[in-house]
Amino acid sequence: MARLVLINGAPASGKSTLAHLLAQERALTLVLDLDAIRGSLGRWAEDPVTAGHAARALGLAMAEAHLRSGWDVIVPQFLQRAELVLALAEVSMRTGAEFVEVALVSDPDEATRRFAARAGSTDANHRDAELLQDVPGAEPIEVMYAAMIELLRSRPATRYVRTRAGDVDGTYADLLRAVAAARETAE
Numbered sequence: 001m002a003r004l005v006l007i008n009g010a011p012a013s014g015k016s017t018l019a020h021l022l023a024q025e026r027a028l029t030l031v032l033d034l035d036a037i038r039g040s041l042g043r044w045a046e047d048p049v050t051a052g053h054a055a056r057a058l059g060l061a062m063a064e065a066h067l068r069s070g071w072d073v074i075v076p077q078f079l080q081r082a083e084l085v086l087a088l089a090e091v092s093m094r095t096g097a098e099f100v101e102v103a104l105v106s107d108p109d110e111a112t113r114r115f116a117a118r119a120g121s122t123d124a125n126h127r128d129a130e131l132l133q134d135v136p137g138a139e140p141i142e143v144m145y146a147a148m149i150e151l152l153r154s155r156p157a158t159r160y161v162r163t164r165a166g167d168v169d170g171t172y173a174d175l176l177r178a179v180a181a182a183r184e185t186a187e
Contacts, residue, residue: 009104015076067095080147
């Protein structure tokens with residue numbers, strides 16, 4: 001059975017790194033990075049809200065097509081509202097795929113430190129995240145992190161993985177256990 005794995009977590013929590021590691025577990029698994037899709041849209045920064053909606057629509061269509069083909073999809077995304085979670089769950093139901101929700105957690109101060117440590121990164125997604133933080137009215141990482149935790153409280157099936165700063169292998173082992181536990185519960 002195909003599965004759709006949502007990895008939620010603050011910026012710099014290791015979502016993308018862990019998603020790419022997890023993708024190596026099963027052939028043709030798609031790491032569906034919505035921020036990369038948004039970054040592929042011309043002049044997206046002129047209207048980041050519309051660009052974000054367009055990227056999500058494209059991402060959902062891609063996820064559905066890939067799941068219908070019988071392959072897994074992993075979505076590493078920092079979410080604070082339920083809309084995309086519910087849309088991903090709906091795609092899973094329509095395609096008969098298993099839906100696994102995982103959240104990478106630390107604490108708000110750690111999340112803020114990790115985000116700040118990436119300043120000046122050459123990675124396009126990291127630069128874009130910095131750009132979005134500089135938009136007038138953007139909420140601080142601590143506020144966004146609190147909103148994510150509030151969302152997670154409403155999602156009882158979410159499996160939590162405490163990130164280990166500097167220990168990718170240990171965090172990845174915990175992620176594998178969380179995904180396996182979610183699968184056991186689903187069966």
